[in-house]
Amino acid sequence: MRVLVTGANGYIGRSVVAALRAAGHEPVAMVRTPGTDVTGAREVRIADLLDIDSLRLAVQEVDAVCHLAGLTRARQSFAEALRYVRVNVGGTIALLDAMSSADVRRMVFASTGSIYGTPDQQPMNEELPDSPPHPYASSKLAAELAIEAQARGGNLAATVVRIANIAGGADPDPTRLVPRTLVAAAAGTPLAVNGDGTAVRDYLHVRDAAAAFVACIEHLPLEGQAVRYNIGSGHGTSIMDVIEAVERATGRRVALERRPPANEPACLINDPSKAIAEIGWSPQHSTIDEIVRDAWSASVALL
Incomplete structure (x- = not known):
């Protein structure tokens, strides 16, 4: 499968590209900076989540998208809340729009277990209510909801991955x-x-996180469905x-x-038992x- 990896030059992104390649897929790395080399990538494409025209070119002739790009620092998000919404939510919506235009109907999205807040129940499973404690978590939840809405419209098969500390x-x-x-x-x-x-x-090893994304790509739900997995140790x-x-x-x-x-x-x-059982x-x-x-x-x- 040819898989576009957004944020491919990041800490997790590079490991996901390597894991996809090792599993026999063709990873296409999406990065923002020209001249960036991503080991294991079949191809490197330059695009920005806030530039819809570049996104529409980036998603051409791929079978699926692993969406890892975005802003990730919880403490920083308090001071830069609107920037986090613009990039994490607006960028995800723009990517969904580009995928729809290119008829790309498979996505795995990197989210965060911090969306659950601080529940008494530990480990945290997928049945817990959402209670995002900071703008970063709120932006990831809003992006999840956009992805789930697109899936329910019959236009997408999506898996949301709520990750522990990498x-x-x-x-x-x-x-x-x-x-x-x-x-x-x-x-x-x-x-x-x-x-x-x-x-x-x-704490989850970055290699285990990358392997989870590969497993999700290989076990996507049917079009019209969105599933969520908590990924952690x-x-x-x-x-x-x-x-x-x-x-x-x-x-x-x-x-x-x-x-x-x-x-x-x-x-x-995080309680990973659902992912262990299903993918x-x-x-x-x-x-x-x-x-x-x-x-x-x-x-x-x-x-």
């Missing part, structure tokens, strides 16, 4: 916990920790667990700078030790 490999975002902790270990600088470090999150890992895994992987102690507790959820874990996917590389070892190896390789 980690492992060469993560370019220094604000995320695993890269921050590795930098602290390598540089011997203190790691700022809010409270006692017991906040729990679900299904296990919780605390901040202190991450720190201990970094110390094991690097052989170095991580000094801590204790800060007051933050107003944040105590525990957020034959399961996390293979998402223990915290494997994630951290892989991230450490990638960072050492860049030194």
